[in-house]
Amino acid sequence: MSGYRAGFACLIGRPNAGKSTLTNALVGQKVAITSSKPQTTRHTIRGIRTTETGQLILVDTPGLHKPRTLLGRRLNDVVRETLLDVDVIGFCLPANQKIGPGDRFIADDLADLRRGRRRPVVAIATKADTVDKQRMAEHLVAIDQLGDWDEIVPCSAVEGTQVDTVAEVLMSHLPESPKLYPDDVLTDESDAVMIAELVREAALEGVRDELPHSLAVVVEEMVPREDRPADKPLMDVRVNVYVERSSQKAIIIGRGGSRLREVGTTARAQIEELLGQRVYLDLHVKVAKDWQHDPNQLSKLGF
Template structure:
């Protein structure tokens, strides 16, 4: 779909943020869009599917695609997430290469750069040093030099802090400058093409991830089993979700003593869903075991991977 009410010189296109896991891609996406469309957590590999956010300006429409972090996979899920990222940035106009200010560039960053150049050799790459607020000036300077050396001397590199809204407007100007002229792909006011069930499932997963460590976060998946208005109260949304884990021991951790941890997850997720939908919400979350789902092709298919 295109929308023709665009002035001469109007620019539009797709920008994909690509980088290692946990480099701040989702936080940056939310900051640029001006609305929470991607969940955020401290654990790597939180994002599991491409999320499109729409930024509308008088002179441009930018569709930002937040992708899972590229990494050397340890599971079948990891392999499929890497494939998703490569498929995604094969179709974009500009790539935003993200590295965090508080971590040195390493083999993982160089591996990602090689993947990009192999798949999209002629696509403009903008270097983005994220988490500017977590590092001192000297450290940020080191990252900028490292990223320049990796991307080449003619590359645009910009340091940003999404949480503190530092230089996000500058970054957006640079991204728009790299886009081709074109029409609006989405109506003004449109912020994402994520469907409501997916956004709700992700909000539940985000709350479930809080405070988890080591391997357990990767074992968490959420699906909406049923969602409909309450027959007795049409203003209330009834949501029944399933939180999948891989082993019984994980279920005990998620539920917590006397089910208190799970109750907290439901309470916090419900609050976010009410804010998202603008409606009263009844939320029921059941925990089920789907043994070793990250390595099981049938289970991955069932969960949408």
């Protein structure tokens, strides 16, 4: 297809910069979990936006941050490895927060990368809906002074403002190429990974600040229920939620199991939408003591 562009883009930024929300807006469907808690994203999720002129494959990464655990160091390594394999980088800087040390840390990393191996970088001023025009103008000036960007684009993923512009700008930096995925594919993540992420998102809602970093979810089993009518299938999904301490287990379960039931109800509805069929979700909460610092447990939990 002459003139058609296809390739990979990576959205990076400090934790809670709006990367996952923007990924979902660009794809047009939820492929990455979102939360007000920092460090929500643990895995790189590929979302795919296909148009008549190009195909943008989005790699959503954990937020780059100063690591305090072995898990934190591994998450930073994931980001840096990803940056070496993409065609264009989108650096997300939320408009409702001033440029800070975390942004300068990433900008320095990007400057080093561009010296070693040229990669176009588009600075994206996210969360434009949260500030007035004066604040946005100041934010755009601060972004311009932060580094040498190929382009700067403000947008609001929540309201959909300038999302198409972000897509067009990122696509303009992709190489000419035929489509890399069929039109109807929106992500290449497995159902098991997506289910684990949906359960973790539901579990993160309304919990204390320390818990998000201590939460890991593993899908142990997905089995179609036997002896079901062909027009009414049921999928049995068994999921383990891991925390680091017994006190955290009590938070997730809640009094009389009320909190865990809420998590199950919220997650099951989204899992059924994902799979297109009814689901029996069997949730269990387990303690894996200090798993963020233990190489063996990290590997067991998929990190």
